[in-house]
Amino acid sequence: MTFTPPELRTWIDGTPEASDLELDDALHDPNTGTVLQGNRASSPAQVERALAGAWSAHSAGTWRDLGLAGRAALLHRFADLVDEQQTTIAELDSLNSGVTLRETTLFASSLAGTVRGAIALAERRGESAELAADQGPVRLRRVPWGPTALIAPWNAPAAVAVKKMAYALLAGAPVVLKPSPASPWSAQLLAAAAAEAGLPSGVFALVLGGGEVGQQICADPRVKAISMTGSTATGRLIAQASAPNLTRLRLELGSNNPAIVLADADLAATVEDLAAGMTKLNGQWCEAPRRVLADRAVYADLVAGLAERLRRTRVGSALDADTEVGPMAFRQRRDDLEAQRAHLVAAGASAAHRTDVPGGGWFLAPTVVSSSGPVDLPGEVFGPMIAVEPFTTVEDALVRSNAGPHGLAGYVFAGDVERAIAVGGHLEAGEVKVNGTSLLDMCADSAQSFFGDSGLGGHGDADVLEFYAGKQIVGVDLVDAPM
Incomplete structure (x- = not known):
């Protein structure tokens, strides 16, 4: 396989730019130990701009107000574009993780289906529902919490990132994606697909780096939810950083x-x-x-x-x-x-x-x-x-x-x-x-919670979709209520 590693760029407002910082740990071919590329990270200023863009998009309702149908149409396009890149994604993930190309090919071939399945689930659930009430209309609405940080692991980089992206975006949340610094390559293709699909400004950003970048994102009060898959040690650091803001957490961590x-x-x-x-x-x-x-x-x-x-x-x-x-x-x-x-x-x-x-x-x-x-x-x-x-x-x-x-x-x-x-x-x-x-x-209909010290939250498609939005009741109050 002839291999040219993708440039490690930061994506803000649908536009790629050079990642400002050089990291000490180069990216190697795990099969040979050969250095393939120097590693890079987004600067604090770049991370700030990504967060500001997500907050602006949320505050303006840019993504939320498209409605589920509007978001789904753009995500169908995103799925098509990712599907076109599945061979390259499989190769990149195999070289980043050491996982066999046979297995990463299976993952890559399922990415578009993951997005389309999430769309179908969201459409079946709907964004709102009329509830039975005698006094007048009462409506249950699902409202995205706000800017959401998606922190992906190195072992299944594209598969985990795409699932997090699909469900968060469908819920109406702008997202900031941070892949592991050990496996940043396929995220570049996902960012390019998101931009080409036409996601509005601020709705998706890709930042690169390790713990310092994660700390900056997770401690920021504009981040209203965090979905992370990774080690227990990293999960504890995220919980500590986000605790002052009472940020909603979904952490899938380690387990023997x-x-x-x-x-x-x-x-x-x-x-x-x-x-x-x-x-x-x-x-x-x-x-x-x-x-x-x-x-x-x-x-x-x-x-x-x-x-x-x-x-x-x-x-x-x-x-x-x-x-x-x-x-x-x-x-x-x-x-x-x-x-x-x-x-x-x-x-x-x-x-x-x-x-x-x-x-x-x-x-x-x-x-x-x-x-x-x-x-x-x-x-x-x-x-x-x-x-x-x-x-x-x-x-x-x-x-x-x-x-x-x-x-x-x-x-x-x-x-x-x-x-x-x-x-x-x-x-x-x-x-x-x-x-x-x-x-x-x-x-x-599988669903599972993370028990013991294996994390917070759980997974199962319906539960994952529910994580990214809160429930709101809007309607006519009771008439002549006793209290």
Whole structure:
């Protein structure tokens, strides 16, 4: 693939401009470690102009007063333009994240559908509704909170950014998007599509940078809502920065998601499902299984099966069609995982993995860590590594599963599906899957809250749409009310 990285520009009022600041951390090809581009950030003055534009658009009603039909028409155009760029978006996201091109292509091909699905949902829900009242008209209206900050992660850059953009914009909120400084490329294509689609001045801005830019955005009182996907540490910083303004927050953070394997589980299928779940997106997805608690009757066989399956996993360049697990997104991510693995081994656990991974890039062999007692994971494991420990009673497994960081997802494997669902109901997690580890929602009406320390809010399409706007009642007051 011939690759020319896009210029890292800041977009304000539909116009791109040079990002003023140079960052120390260059952007590398994670497959080889080769420097591809110097990194850049928006200056404080540029961020201020982006925020001022969003506030002006909100105050003037530029976007809100178009109505849902007017906003939807422009977003249909945005979806068409993004669809035309799906091949390039997939390539950019693969090089930024290390996720295989096969997987980023699936994400990129679904972006337009995400926008169109959001439009359809918004149209079914409507912007207002007449409520039953005897004294005269009473109307429920959905009113956007105001300028909204969208902070996207590095592991699925375009997919997360597009979903946040679609739902916030449909709700009538002007948005300021900040991608991760580790994965800023595909956001350039999204900004260009938003400009070409004709979004009014101030309705969309793209700013670049790390924590300093995030701090400036999140602490600004003109920002009325923040939707962020990322680490728990970053989520806490956002909560602290925005607390004085009582900004509305939706934070999807980290979780060492547990998987409970009961004695009657189909072990061969469980091995395949766990291996698939822990290596999907190179293990770099927030709901991947991280901790397995297996009934003692099947513990040894499960560990052996996982070790053998992971040794057969094809590790290689994210751009190769036959690769199952690509490199980590950046060197520090690989180094942190290696340090976590070493910590667990030093604490007495065993680690099984292949040793012939490619050199030069940020590769980590998929690893199963096992111990005859509880495994104390040193923080969230965000990569292709999974820990397995035995349990004697289901009650004990649930207590250990519900110890943090937790709350996003959980898994139960069993032959008796009804028992598995009953066990899963005791996990403190917003989504619990039985006998599978897919990345997708289980049904069209799926919804989940972020439990424990995994965040604030939740997801499920209807809930996401609801986050970006408040409810207002306008109507004729009661006649002769007793109070």
